[in-house]
Amino acid sequence: MRDRHTLASIALGxxxxxxxxxxxxxxxxxxxxxxxxxxxxxxxxxxPTGYPLFxxxxxxxxxxxxxxxxxxxxxxxxLIVAAGVTMLSLAARDVLRLSGITNxxxxxxxxxxxxxxxAAAGITWDAATAFEVYGLNILLLASTLFCTLRSSVxxxxxxxxxxxxxxxAGMMLTNHVSSAFLxxxxxxxxxxxxxxxxxxxxxxxxxxxxxxxxxxLALYAYLPLRSAQHPPIDWGGTHISWHHFWYHIRGxxxxxxxxxxxxxAGKNAGIAMQAITDMSLYVGLAFIGVGLSMTMRAARRxxxxxxxxxxxxxxxxxGYAIPxxxxxxxxxxxxxSLVSALGIGRLFSAQRLxxxxxxxxxxxxxxxxxxxxxxxxxxxxGVEAYARWVLDxxxxxxxxxxxxxxxxxxAFWYLQTVEGVRTDxxxxxxxxxxxxxxxxxxxxxYPDAMKGTEGAVQAFMPLLDRFERDGDAFVExxxxxxxxxxxxxxxxxxxxxxxxxxxLYVTPELLNExxxxxxxxxxxxxxxxxxxxxxxxxxxxxxxxxxxxLTSSLRGRSERLDDGMREMAGLGxxxxxxxxxxxxxxxxxxxxxxxxxxxxxxxxRHVLYLDGILP
Numbered sequence: 265m266r267d268r269h270t271l272a273s274i275a276l277g278x279x280x281x282x283x284x285x286x287x288x289x290x291x292x293x294x295x296x297x298x299x300x301x302x303x304x305x306x307x308x309x310x311x312p313t314g315y316p317l318f319x320x321x322x323x324x325x326x327x328x329x330x331x332x333x334x335x336x337x338x339x340x341x342x343l344i345v346a347a348g349v350t351m352l353s354l355a356a357r358d359v360l361r362l363s364g365i366t367n368x369x370x371x372x373x374x375x376x377x378x379x380x381x382x383a384a385a386g387i388t389w390d391a392a393t394a395f396e397v398y399g400l401n402i403l404l405l406a407s408t409l410f411c412t413l414r415s416s417v418x419x420x421x422x423x424x425x426x427x428x429x430x431x432x433a434g435m436m437l438t439n440h441v442s443s444a445f446l447x448x449x450x451x452x453x454x455x456x457x458x459x460x461x462x463x464x465x466x467x468x469x470x471x472x473x474x475x476x477x478x479x480x481l482a483l484y485a486y487l488p489l490r491s492a493q494h495p496p497i498d499w500g501g502t503h504i505s506w507h508h509f510w511y512h513i514r515g516x517x518x519x520x521x522x523x524x525x526x527x528x529a530g531k532n533a534g535i536a537m538q539a540i541t542d543m544s545l546y547v548g549l550a551f552i553g554v555g556l557s558m559t560m561r562a563a564r565r566x567x568x569x570x571x572x573x574x575x576x577x578x579x580x581x582x583g584y585a586i587p588x589x590x591x592x593x594x595x596x597x598x599x600x601s602l603v604s605a606l607g608i609g610r611l612f613s614a615q616r617l618x619x620x621x622x623x624x625x626x627x628x629x630x631x632x633x634x635x636x637x638x639x640x641x642x643x644x645x646g647v648e649a650y651a652r653w654v655l656d657x658x659x660x661x662x663x664x665x666x667x668x669x670x671x672x673x674x675a676f677w678y679l680q681t682v683e684g685v686r687t688d689x690x691x692x693x694x695x696x697x698x699x700x701x702x703x704x705x706x707x708x709x710y711p712d713a714m715k716g717t718e719g720a721v722q723a724f725m726p727l728l729d730r731f732e733r734d735g736d737a738f739v740e741x742x743x744x745x746x747x748x749x750x751x752x753x754x755x756x757x758x759x760x761x762x763x764x765x766x767x768l769y770v771t772p773e774l775l776n777e778x779x780x781x782x783x784x785x786x787x788x789x790x791x792x793x794x795x796x797x798x799x800x801x802x803x804x805x806x807x808x809x810x811x812x813x814l815t816s817s818l819r820g821r822s823e824r825l826d827d828g829m830r831e832m833a834g835l836g837x838x839x840x841x842x843x844x845x846x847x848x849x850x851x852x853x854x855x856x857x858x859x860x861x862x863x864x865x866x867x868x869r870h871v872l873y874l875d876g877i878l879p
Contacts, residue, residue, distance in 0.1 A: 522585075664691050
């Protein structure tokens with residue numbers, strides 16, 4: 265019965281929700297989590313492309329009485345992905361029925377098994393257990409697919425489902441602009457699954473889906489309207505001009521990584537293939553193969569649209585040279601789970617094999633059991649521990665310049681703007697200084713720290729504005745490129761000079777990134793920070809209070825960012841240990857810090873170095 269499948273899909277979503285809630289990160293996680301949580305909580309403007317729908321939903325959720333906003337938002341994220349799993353399972357039923365597979369038991373087992381594998385896939389699981397924008401895209405794409413297919417199955421209410429498909433597609437565009445590459449495939453699916461496809465090629469019929477999608481884009485008006493009020497998180501200054509607004513929602517600043525690396529396509533293709541094999545447990549590739557073989561037969565109305573969605577998704581994702589590309593392949597995995605459901609349904613459609621269909625439910629359970637340890641983030645408090653470790657080593661009224669967005673800067677934005685942690689500290693993200701919106705933002709947020717930098721800022725901004733408006737033409741002008749870099753370093757050095765009466769800190773990577781920066785300053789290691797001092801070095805003991813939590817959070821974990829944080833923390837400890845030994849002949853502190861480094865990573869290169877210095 266139809267209700268059987270609906271109940272099974274809801275049950276699958278409930279199981280997924282339970283798994284995601286049990287394994288979710290309890291708070292801050294890497295990269296954009298802190299900034300997005302701060303934008304949601306304070307009703308701010310997040311990084312490009314702005315994510316207005318995501319921000320508004322998140323803000324409404326934070327108004328509930330959670331232990332902390334970030335704890336509530338991680339719960340929301342897990343529930344959103346679980347809801348997407350349910351919607352995708354419901355969509356799978358319609359894919360099967362439109363392909364001629366109508367046995368209720370077969371469609372239920374095939375849908376739940378195939379979508380269950382997607383729910384247990386590492387990329388999906390990771391999207392559900394740390395607060396990010398990709399979870400909402402899972403739900404919106406699944407809902408769009410469901411409404412699109414329903415418009416062909418439920419012909420009596422085809423108009424209603426078509427309008428809903430357009431609305432969900434538009435909402436997807438307000439959550440992640442890369443969804444634009446999925447739209448041709450979704451439109452093709454809507455047209456071709458119709459009993460009479462020609463009827464959907466008229467302007468009147470197309471308006472049913474296109475106009476609701478366009479109307480939903482009005483949500484982007486939130487960005488300049490809210491930006492004009494100068495919220496604590498106001499990325500992009502989208503109210504300043506049409507250029508700033510368009511620059512932001514197009515994600516222009518990230519465009520430099522799109523089709524810019526000749527090797528990216530090959531590397532990303534390998535990542536995508538690994539994600540597919542991990543989701544399918546290899547044996548599921550046979551189901552996908554059977555599903556694809558139906559292209560020219562029963563599924564010929566469905567498969568071209570599904571394949572077009574995959575092509576659109578891969579078209580942008582394969583050429584995008586960013587390290588955290590995995591989540592961009594989620595639409596491909598979702599569509600392949602529908603194709604897999606077709607394959608399973610086909611294999612078990614014969615009457616003599618229907619009884620064996622329940623056996624395929626073991627696959628998602630097996631996948632879940634195999635991935636639990638790897639994807640369990642329930643004890644991962646390392647990001648907040650690291651950010652607080654940085655702040656513990658910064659004296660009152662400090663200025664910190666950093667390039668550690670993934671580990672510190674994003675998390676700090678949340679801690680300071682939402683939880684009121686270290687409001688005395690002015691944190692400056694070095695790379696964001698290359699954006700025209702950021703310096704005016706700093707002048708509003710930290711007026712005392714920016715006092716005295718006006719001349720350097722005024723000299724830098726015209727070149728920066730010219731670069732943002734036409735970067736390709738700008739880089740052809742060698743004199744302009746040399747001038748903008750010189751003035752950029754001038755802004756950095758002016759920031760130091762203007763705050764010479766305050767404790768000045770940088771994170772270690774900055775000392776080697778910009779030639780001419782911080783010349784004439786002594787560089788004194790203080791845990792994860794480097795203190796800059798012109799004259800007599802201050803006596804400042806490295807604070808290690810947060811290291812035990814950081815160490816326990818990273819134990820047994822080997823993801824890329826976990827390894828990066830372990831390396832950075834180890835470097836900070838090693839530099840502080842060497843300064844204690846060589847600068848102050850303090851062997852006791854050296855040994856204490858070496859023990860901390862050993863606890864963090866006994867086989868790390870920094871520990872081996874310290875062991876060679878002093879037995």
